[in-house]
Amino acid sequence: MKIALLGYGKMGKAIEEIAVNRGHEIVLRVSEDIEAYNFDGLEIDAAIDFSIPKAAYKNITTAFKHKVPVVCGTTGWLDDYDKATELCKKEDTAFIYASNFSLGVNVFFELNKKLAHMMKGLDDYAVEIEEIHHTEKLDAPSGTAISLAQQIIAENPNKKGWQLDHADKDEVPVYAKRITDVPGTHTVSYKSKIDTIEIMHMANSRQGFALGAVIAAEWIKDKKGIFTMRDVLSSLF
Numbered sequence: 001m002k003i004a005l006l007g008y009g010k011m012g013k014a015i016e017e018i019a020v021n022r023g024h025e026i027v028l029r030v031s032e033d034i035e036a037y038n039f040d041g042l043e044i045d046a047a048i049d050f051s052i053p054k055a056a057y058k059n060i061t062t063a064f065k066h067k068v069p070v071v072c073g074t075t076g077w078l079d080d081y082d083k084a085t086e087l088c089k090k091e092d093t094a095f096i097y098a099s100n101f102s103l104g105v106n107v108f109f110e111l112n113k114k115l116a117h118m119m120k121g122l123d124d125y126a127v128e129i130e131e132i133h134h135t136e137k138l139d140a141p142s143g144t145a146i147s148l149a150q151q152i153i154a155e156n157p158n159k160k161g162w163q164l165d166h167a168d169k170d171e172v173p174v175y176a177k178r179i180t181d182v183p184g185t186h187t188v189s190y191k192s193k194i195d196t197i198e199i200m201h202m203a204n205s206r207q208g209f210a211l212g213a214v215i216a217a218e219w220i221k222d223k224k225g226i227f228t229m230r231d232v233l234s235s236l237f
């Protein structure tokens with residue numbers, strides 16, 4: 001496959017290594033200093049965007065206008081998600097956004113939904129989410145923590161939304177910590193006076209995120225439509 005990397009930082013480089021090891025070719029690398037890139041004259045099977053929140057929408061829509069399917073892992077740009085999916089449909093191409101591409105986190109998401117379903121009537125337990133990431137991260141809370149909160153809210157009619165750092169009784173509090181070099185740790189806790197129930201996912205490196213993104217690109221290559229990582233991993237769930 002011929003892949004364009006939109007964003008060539010920590011994740012772009014991790015993705016390149018895995019993609020090349022799986023026999024793919026990187027035909028374009030876009031970073032901060034190459035804002036005026038275009039796809040003209042390039043044959044591209046899929047674009048993979050791991051850039052920054054303010055660049056993601058432009059990167060994604062540039063690819064769509066060239067009928068190139070996009071895998072997007074950039075977080076913190078989702079106010080423009082609906083506009084992006086509309087353009088994807090109009091251009092008759094394909095899109096996957098995932099707050100987290102790692103297989104482990106996608107298993108963790110399923111556990112989170114199941115646990116939220118079991119806990120929804122147990123009012124003595126207070127739910128909270130904690131995420132820990134490296135100090136260069138631009139957004140807080142993480143996209144993964146937002147996905148976890150949305151999954152809990154979808155299961156529990158007593159929860160109407162989430163808040164960073166504090167929350168009313170009908171909200172899920174999300175705490176974001178920044179510690180040097182942490183690739184990404186997420187914990188969902190249910191605390192009562194009697195005990196605490198906790199599930200946690202800790203990434204040991206960026207390899208899982210990068211491998212998932214390359215697998216998603218291989219999967220989406222000849223498809224049309226809007227997909228999620230659950231579609232890619234449908235044989236598991």
Ligand SMILES: NC(=O)C1=CN([C@@H]2O[C@H](COP(=O)(O)OP(=O)(O)OC[C@H]3O[C@@H](n4cnc5c(N)ncnc54)[C@H](O)[C@@H]3O)[C@@H](O)[C@H]2O)C=CC1
Nearest residue numbers: 007008009010011031032051055073074075099100101209
């Ligand atoms: N969904 C997932 O599984 C994961 C998502 N992420 C997300 O991916 C994004 C990137 O993460 P990292 O690689 O760690 O960040 P990074 O800071 O190491 O890399 C960001 C890249 O974006 C480039 N960039 C900056 N302005 C740009 C512009 N205008 N156009 C194109 N590129 C531009 C930078 O030059 C750099 O190459 C973040 O939003 C992060 O939250 C990170 C890991 C996993």
Ligand SMILES: O=C(O)C1=N[C@H](C(=O)O)C[C@H](O)C1
Nearest residue numbers: 075099100137142143144184
């Ligand atoms: O910025 C990161 O590094 C990560 N971002 C994603 C997020 O915001 O959830 C995924 C992962 O935890 C690493």
